[in-house]
Amino acid sequence: MAVNPRASLELIPDNCTSCMLCIRACPVWCLGLDAHLEVTQDGGRRRSSLHLDRFAIDYRTCMMCGLCVDICPFDALRWSDGLPPVQFEWEHGGSG
Numbered sequence: 211m212a213v214n215p216r217a218s219l220e221l222i223p224d225n226c227t228s229c230m231l232c233i234r235a236c237p238v239w240c241l242g243l244d245a246h247l248e249v250t251q252d253g254g255r256r257r258s259s260l261h262l263d264r265f266a267i268d269y270r271t272c273m274m275c276g277l278c279v280d281i282c283p284f285d286a287l288r289w290s291d292g293l294p295p296v297q298f299e300w301e302h303g304g305s306g
């Protein structure tokens with residue numbers, strides 16, 4: 211049986227900056243994420259950055275259009291040949 215190289219989406223959590231571009235690009239709103247802001251002091255400067263807590267893909271409505279993969283500037287989403295679950299959910303500190 212032929213393998214479909216675009217059977218599902220794969221998240222690379224370490225690359226995700228929670229920029230929300232994929233969330234806004236998805237035409238059917240099947241992506242969701244939660245993130246929190248962390249503020250650090252670097253010498254005299256305060257730096258703030260978002261950290262990903264949860265990323266979800268609802269495959270019941272995903273059309274596999276690939277807009278989210280194409281728009282991600284950080285290569286945090288890519289195609290996978292693995293069969294998709296109904297709902298993919300990654301959580302910080304979780305097993306996924």
Ligand code: SF4
Nearest residue numbers: 236272273275276278
């Ligand atoms: S492949 Fe298309 S429909 Fe599926 S999550 Fe990405 S943008 Fe949304």
Ligand code: SF4
Nearest residue numbers: 226227229230232282
């Ligand atoms: S576009 Fe990429 S970096 Fe931005 S939230 Fe989506 S997966 Fe994360």
